Every structure is written in structure tokens, then in C-alpha cells.
Amino acid sequence: MKNIDEKILMTEEEIKQLQNKRKKLISQQKQEEIKKRDRRLYEKGAVFESIFTESKNLTKDEFYQLITYPNLKEIVNQKIKKIIDSREESKNQNTENREERMETEE
Missing domain, CATH: 1.20.5 (Single alpha-helices involved in coiled-coils or other helix-helix interfaces)
Structure with missing residues (x-):
């Protein structure tokens, strides 16, 4: 009986470890997606500013009015x-x- 209880405890510990590993991988995936999005936004913003140089002086609201x-x-x-x-x-x-x-x- 004790042997089975030990196996159950070990299995539960493995499950916890795998769940933690899953959470960590999901978090890592989200961070990579955020980095890709940030890079894309920086690149596109830089292109916009290089074309419309005067846009550097616009406020956030003015910029939004322009692009909409x-x-x-x-x-x-x-x-x-x-x-x-x-x-x-x-x-x-x-x-x-x-x-x-x-x-x-x-």
C-alpha cells in the first residue's frame, strides 16, 4: 500500500512540474509575440516618421486624428x-x- 501511495505522490509531483513547465512555455511564447509586435511597431513608426518628418511634433491625439x-x-x-x-x-x-x-x- 505504501508503495502505491508513494507512486501517487510522485505522479502528482510530476504533474505539478509539467503544469509549471507548460505555464513557463506559454509565458515565453507570449513574450516572443510581444517582442515581435514591438519590433513591428517600432519599424513602422520609424518609416512613418522618415516619410512625414513633421509628424515628430504631433501629439498622440493629433497623430490619431491624422491617421484616421x-x-x-x-x-x-x-x-x-x-x-x-x-x-x-x-x-x-x-x-x-x-x-x-x-x-x-x-
Whole structure:
């Protein structure tokens, strides 16, 4: 009986250790995602400032007003959609070309 109780305690300890390991890995994953997001925001903010140099003097509210300006927002969203569509078309074309090469190699 004692042997089984010891095994149960050991198993419970292993479960706790694995749960802690899981929590640690989830936390690590979240930190990596935060770093990626921060880097992306810094890079895009830097590009914006390099193009619109006067924007450095805008307050947070003024900056928000600028980037949410209705006509500007619509134009930029349309351009973004065109860029994404173009990227997808290029990606699909590359996939088709790869498939054609594979067929000809067979």
C-alpha cells in the first residue's frame, strides 16, 4: 500500500512540474509575440516618421486624428488591399510555377 501511495505522490509531483513547465512555455511564447509586435511597431513608426518628418511634433491625439482622417484612411486601406492581393497573386504564381517544374521533372 505504501508503495502505491508513494507512486501517487510522485505522479502528482510530476504533474505539478509539467503544469509549471507548460505555464513557463506559454509565458515565453507570449513574450516572443510581444517582442515581435514591438519590433513591428517600432519599424513602422520609424518609416512613418522618415516619410512625414513633421509628424515628430504631433501629439498622440493629433497623430490619431491624422491617421484616421476618413479620406486618407479609405485610400490607405485600398492600397493595402491591393498590395496584399498582389502578394497573394505572386505567391499563387510561384506555387503554380513550382508545380509545373515538378511535373516536368517527373
